[in-house]
Amino acid sequence: MDDLLAHMRIGVAQDVFAVRQLGREVAREVGLEGQDQTRVATALSEAARVMVASGQVTTVAFQLRRDPAPTLLVEMEHPARGDAATLAQQLKAVGRLVDTMEVADGETGTVVRMARRLPPGAARLTLDHMDEIRARLDEHRPGTPLDELAVQNQQLIAALDEVRAQRDDLARLNAELEETNKGVMALYNQLSEELEETNRGVVALYAELDEKSVQLRAASEAKSRFLANVSHELRAPVTAIIGLGRLLADEGSDKLTSEQGRQVELIRTSATDLLTLVNDLLDLAKAEAGRIDPVPSDVDLRAVFGQLRGTLRPLATRPEVEFVVEEPGLPSIRTDEVLLGQVLRNLLTNAIKFTAAGSVRLRVTRAGDDAVFEVADTGAGIPPELHERIFEEFYQVPGSRALSGKGTGLGLPYARRLVTILGGALRVTSEPGKGSTFTVALPVGGP
């Protein structure tokens, strides 16, 4: 239910001032603040002015609505009917002073309803409180039009003051904003300059890096060329030394003393080791110089495994080591058969060399698009910090030569090169004392 706070009738021009004063009083009593009081009072007096001009007596009722939110309602009614459309047009500006305004043709005349929401504190309005308000409003006696004019003038002055203060505030804010903008622009320019500077540095750095990598490539090519030439040139004399040694030790040659025989044998084995080294160097140099072009074909893995089994079994001479080449887990892959054979032979030879007891195993399985070859042994193993170093040229795990007897330290770098050329990857997992597993993953569909 809406509570009636006050009501009055207006019929003559003077009443317009009275209703304005009453409206302001009601607005103040229900808790609206200064400017809102003026808004309500102005809306009311303007509506009253228009309605009185029609010559009809108008009743005005002020009510308080609690739900859903505390709201002041003002209802003005005059008996002339069918007037709503014109009145609504005339009161258009008034609507802006309140939250809602409607003009309607009712049973008994034309009604104007205005509503203004009250501030949150107004919710405390109790029934007792309302009685007090009603009593005070009853006592309210309208002042003269001159009094009202004075009040209006004061309000106008206050409003103008406020507008000026707001305009000054706005000007100050604008100045501050401009100042801030200048600061931001300065910062932006400084950052841009710094960024440009950094970019220049980065570009210079890249240019230097490019130059260095060109130099590096040239150095590496020169090294490969040098190795290839030297090893090529060395092959002939070393082969000659081996031949000569064989000739000297031959039955048909002059008899050598046993000391001479021992020395010639020493020359021969040293020359043979040298030839192995020269050949390994030549292979690696060729691979590094990019002079190995893989020739892919469909490689029958059973055949490759069979051949490895046959050629390497004679090397696995230790009775404590079981040498196992398993049945392939896939029939074939597309790759270069010769290079694949070299890689696997290399890994198996190492495994046999470095395994004193247990087993050496070769197997291949399929994992997605890859064929994964595994050479697993139960040999000496390799400490984890050396897992990458063993792929460097000439590197040998300290102490490992004692077990293997010989080696150049070129086998693994060469094997890794070949696997890369075949489009795959060569990795190792190993634990000292437990053994090592070298894994070659090659794309089944070819390099």
Ligand code: ADP
């Ligand atoms: P090489 O066998 O001629 O010495 P590699 O390049 O083939 O040269 O191997 C480098 C080193 O890696 C070997 O000297 C050895 O110390 C270590 N190594 C390679 N394979 C194995 C293996 N299966 N078990 C233990 N150590 C190994």
